[in-house]
Amino acid sequence: MTSPALILLGEPDTRPDGLPDGTVWPGPDTLVLMNRQIRSDTDPARLTRFADDRWDLNPGIFEGHARSQTLNFEILPEPLRLATKFYIWQLITTPKPAPCGARRRTGWPCTRSRSSSTALCSTS
Numbered sequence: 001m002t003s004p005a006l007i008l009l010g011e012p013d014t015r016p017d018g019l020p021d022g023t024v025w026p027g028p029d030t031l032v033l034m035n036r037q038i039r040s041d042t043d044p045a046r047l048t049r050f051a052d053d054r055w056d057l058n059p060g061i062f063e064g065h066a067r068s069q070t071l072n073f074e075i076l077p078e079p080l081r082l083a084t085k086f087y088i089w090q091l092i093t094t095p096k097p098a099p100c101g102a103r104r105r106t107g108w109p110c111t112r113s114r115s116s117s118t119a120l121c122s123t124s
Helices: 078-093 100-106
Strands: 007-009 024-026 054-056 070-072 110-112 119-121
Touching: 024 078
Parallel strands: 007 024
Antiparallel strands: 054 070, 110 119
């Protein structure tokens, strides 16, 4: 079975060499919250893009009591900024594995940490 080739979302300004096949790499205009539900009162033109150095995550937060959530990448050294943005973008846009209670439906094994009663799902 072969992996899909590198997937580019738009024309990236920069991307690291040596990305593995199947990597989804965002373009500068890729929406940070592209796979998230957005509040209905959000102006789509104001949604944060991957190239922005300050990401506003508030359009994807529905709890009225939640504090404002923004990420400021300007505080990071320039050589680390792109990699950090890509890592956090992946955390935001990649679907999470099914909870351990869904094991019967998904077939994913569930394990428990020895130091904690917290269940950890794994694919192996």
